[in-house]
Amino acid sequence: MSSLPIVVGYDRSLASQGALQWATTEAVRLEAPLRIVEAFEIVVFTQPSPGKVVPLAGLRSARERGLSALADGIRHLNPDMKVETLLVEGGPAEALLEEAEHARLLVLGSRGLGGWTGLVLGSVAVQVTTHARCPVVVIPPELRARRHEVPTVVVGVDGSKASAKAIDFAFDHAEALHAQVLAVHAWSSPFRTYEDDGRSMLQFDEAEVMESARVLVAEAVAGAAADHPDVTWNMQLAGGHPARAILHAAESAELVVVGFRGRDGFTGLLLGSVSQTVLHHAHRPTAIVR
Template sequence: MSSQPAPIVVGYDGSPGSQSALRWAVGEAVRELAPLRILEAFELIVTVRPTPGHVVPLDALRTARQKGLDAVADTVRLQHPELQVETSLVGGAAVPALLDEAGRARLVVLGSRGLGGWSGLLVGSVAVQVTTHARCPVIVIPHDLRPHAHEGATVAVGVDGSKVSAKAIDFAFDQAEALHARVVALHAWSSPFLTYSDGASMLQFDEDKIQEEGRLLVAESVAGAAADHPDVQWTTELVSGSAAQALVRRANSADLVVVGSRGRGGFTGLLLGSVGQSVLHHAQSPVAIVR
């Protein structure tokens, strides 16, 4: 039985988003002492009808793409000679190729947008589909990622007491240890107030009690991961209102935001919950979706 660790797979197409993803994936592979696999999907789309006798030079195009991909890998090897780097040029669409790789990877890293599509969208269809269906954690990197101006790295994770949230917490602490970062465990609660037009309340509740229950939920949820990572400092952040909005705001100062693919509530048939979708589309930091 092979002891070879599972690779970190990065989707690459030469776009600014994929270049940002590659830089992040290289850093992660170095931190985790994991192999790096750079995958490019080669899908030839002929948009005009060839004239009689005209031949599309598919082999030449594939060779050129492979040379370009090899050059990217050689640059990474030159900068990090200790890193095991592989390339894979796959014929066909990107999504099936990445999902196939995800079945054997420890992590998939993607740029928020690749080549093609509608440039006004913050997150491309490949990133959305892969985060929705991949069997391993997926990290999506903004194409214009810039270091935050703050002291100390931060990993923010959404906590709601669900099983998927527990996996997200474990992942967040693993990342925090590798990044020498602290963890912010964020729990959002919604007010049960229903009000009349004059502001009178239909329900009464004890806000202090609600916050204490939230603090206890976070403490219980984080206890195992904190015990496994005694050197990682962590804090609780309780927010009244939308969890998605709170995590998006947190992303302004976080180095990574971690979200479970599905939390409590919502439609159980959905593979990616509304919080995950909102954070993926609006956060200005790398976002990890954990299943």
């Protein structure tokens, strides 16, 4: 059992309820503690509102009781799981980043109320996914379970160090999910290859490009595959924009995994077009791995 918790941002919205359900399932699979965090932001009214003023202590107490009841319900269904709750005052991004310092995984819904509002499009998402020290999983709205004979974890591969971290994460979760891994690599012509000394070369021949891509993916996945001999994997190679290739492969995936930084098509993954496209359009849980 891992001593590091899976942390989930919760605000009582339907989106955060979906994130909580996903995080609970992961905690069961990984035998990890679950930590439910809710941000408690103080709202100051400049004009008095007779009959509508709620004492701060009473509001906080009501939120704490709600979290406690939520945790009790999870413990009832999962008696062996350690469940903790935390109600924090202040901004959600700061609270989550602090929690990420000692978390195995951070889980958030892509839409929410109050503190988590506008997760994918707003500043909270940029701050959390950019600065969190642990992997962050974003759960899309209206997440529906996929029923496949062999569940699949999709991972973007580009040969970078960030990509290597994403591959390790993908294989770890595939093993826990009894799933296969689909390693996706895409390129734009001409194709850039990298030598051991750091020099780069451009290739224009389609057959050479395909072979170079196949070798790149095989070498990138080799270590994780050796560490997880029971996990089967395949590669998917495609010319064009990497986000399009990932989204196409992710349509029926249990989890989509991308690295925080990459080269070529995956460069600037979180702040660039690839990450934004994947996070905006993926209908499956998406993990961002630093």
